[in-house]
Amino acid sequence: MLDPDPHAANRARLVAALSRTSGGDRSALREVYDLTAGKLFGICLRICRDRDAAEDVLQDVYLKVWNRAGRFNVERASPITWLSAIARNAAIDWVRSNNPSSVAATPGGDSWQAEPTSEELGAFETLEAAQTRMRLERCLDQLGPQQGGAIRAAFLDGFTHSELAARLSVPLGTMKSLVRRGLLHLRECLGDA
Amino acid sequence: MRNGLTPEQDALAAELALGVLEGADRAEAQRLYLADQTFAEAVEGWRFRFGALHETIGTEAPPPGVWPAIEARISAAENIATVSKLRFWRRSAVLSGAVAAALAVALVLPGAPDVRTVVLPPDQSAIAQLNGEAGAILAASYTPQAGQLQIRPVDLPASELTPELWLIPADGVPRSLGLIETKGTTRINVPLALRAYLTDGAVLAVSLERAESAPHKAPTSTPIAVGKISTI
Known part of the structure; x- marks a missing residue:
């Protein structure tokens, strides 16, 4: 039988380090950093598309973690999801305030980078969380590269409707309804399972 | 309607969670988020679902x-x-x-003690x-x-x-x-x-x-x- 939570120890270590960080323990923040910086840097790089910027944003992210660790609620969120959301928001803020037009200026062809469903368990993922994720990924794959790809890109690259439209060189209205229809399908797909 | 929202409302919640909305669309969705708890919960639900996608991003070691x-x-x-x-x-x-x-x-x-501090x-x-x-x-x-x-x-x-x-x-x-x-x-x-x-x-x-x-x-x-x- 599969171990339902092979990464429980990892996660417990991260939760404990976050808890100590909220008490002002710098070595605890260092531990959070050592456990998660690679992951969060990946997120920042993907959204900022600029190494120097991603490094600066990563600093901001851990300063935010330092100041907000007390708000992390283990009952409500997984630690890595909570940290990833901070990284994503910080990187999107950077893009919005520094080069609002750069992304829109580069059409990326008529589709998105293919993102095959990752069957591996993430370093902090429970088996249950991985199953939920894989179900979402399969539903996105079913939508096809255009719709599913747009939804993935919106989340992972931080694109808005108009950035997605510029990227695919389609009118804004077309992109809005493409995303809307995609989400309606996604909703049904997730509800059916 | 798992959560009491219409499919369109739920899709709007997903769009807010996804971050695709801009301008007036975004303002309207945020107003709903603040005013309507069911809508807000739907947004959080989508944030949680999409959040799992971060697992698909590769790690990259930051410089020392x-x-x-x-x-x-x-x-x-x-x-x-x-x-x-x-x-x-x-x-x-x-x-x-x-x-x-x-x-x-x-x-x-008058009468104050004559104390001088020499630093x-x-x-x-x-x-x-x-x-x-x-x-x-x-x-x-x-x-x-x-x-x-x-x-x-x-x-x-x-x-x-x-x-x-x-x-x-x-x-x-x-x-x-x-x-x-x-x-x-x-x-x-x-x-x-x-x-x-x-x-x-x-x-x-x-x-x-x-x-x-x-x-x-x-x-x-x-x-x-x-x-x-x-x-x-």
């Missing part, structure tokens, strides 16, 4: 300089928090006049590195023989205002050491009365001020960089 920069910024933020808490920092323009008046009164009171200037050189949360860095050194303090901005955010250097000894009252150049080394002849304060634990701080009226009695804004003095 990132952690020391984070630590330096935490130290800087803590120093600034300390200085901002000093009771005289914000209102010293008003208070320092009152304090001076009170001292003057004390000095002329000798430290004969040790002193250095300080000033850091700010927004990335400002300045290096300072003090040569007691010449009574001269040198300060050089390493990195300073651009501003229309001019940096002004403050010396804050243990009493928490900032004393202006005047304006400093934004580039290169500024040499400051420290007034005799202030030299004794340039010792371990005193704080140097830089705030951005209007050049015309400098030096000021008190800073008008939160310091952009702060550092403790260490004698060497």
